[in-house]
Amino acid sequence: MTDGEERTLADEIIARARRHAREVVDGSDLAVDLESLEWTVSPRARRRAGRCRWRADREMATIVLARRAYERYDWSTFAGVVRHELVHAWEFQRFGESDHGDRFRERAAALEAPRYCEPFTEPRYVLRCLAVDCDWRATRHRASKPVRSPEQYRCGSCGDAYAVEHTDSGRTWKTASGYGGTKAALGDEW
CATH class of the missing domain: 3.30.2010.10 (Metalloproteases ("zincins"), catalytic domain)
Incomplete structure (x- = not known):
């Protein structure tokens, strides 16, 4: 300097x-x-x-x-x-x-170094299994393919379908068209 x-x-x-x-x-x-x-x-x-x-x-x-x-x-x-x-x-x-x-x-x-680091930001999306007896969930920070087209993917635990929640708005979707509709409806709040 x-x-x-x-x-x-x-x-x-x-x-x-x-x-x-x-x-x-x-x-x-x-x-x-x-x-x-x-x-x-x-x-x-x-x-x-x-x-x-x-x-x-x-x-x-x-x-x-x-x-x-x-x-x-x-x-x-x-x-x-x-x-x-x-x-x-x-x-x-x-x-x-x-x-x-x-x-x-x-x-x-x-070295007392963690194997994985704890999250430091809240995720933008939460994926939750739709099966009644399954508590699987996953988080995402970006609109990845499983977020944009959840109907093409399955729960990581039981294999059932899942829904995606936009954490800021609380809106959820289960399909690519649901993703597009939610994104359009939220506009600048997306």
Whole structure:
């Protein structure tokens, strides 16, 4: 930063994440090459608090952190996100791939990093099974195919049909035409 430049929230997030990453790497046996690690902040992310992308051609990992998660989580929760993504970076750097399998779980547990992050935004849509004896539900942040055309999909538990609810309005639909009608009726409130 030069004199007169203001530090942005993204700058703050990256600075804190980098400091925490150095502490984690220095205090553990997680051999992440921090020099081959890039950091960025997503102002739009709603579902994922963090993500680690791998560019094999450059042998470079990029950790993307969600601004909204930083704003909503306390620091200890957000630091857990950073540790989670560091485990992905370590796997990418060492093995060229990463997932949430046994190797990941073992390393994440050693670092007290969560396997999955808790939601930090409310979903726009809730899918609910229509069967009386089934309490399956799923949430979505985007109008994915199961949201737009629920008649083409089934409950993830019992296989029955489900309805979709637009959480802000409470309106529901069971078909693609119901989705279109709800979207048209809500207009700017969609």
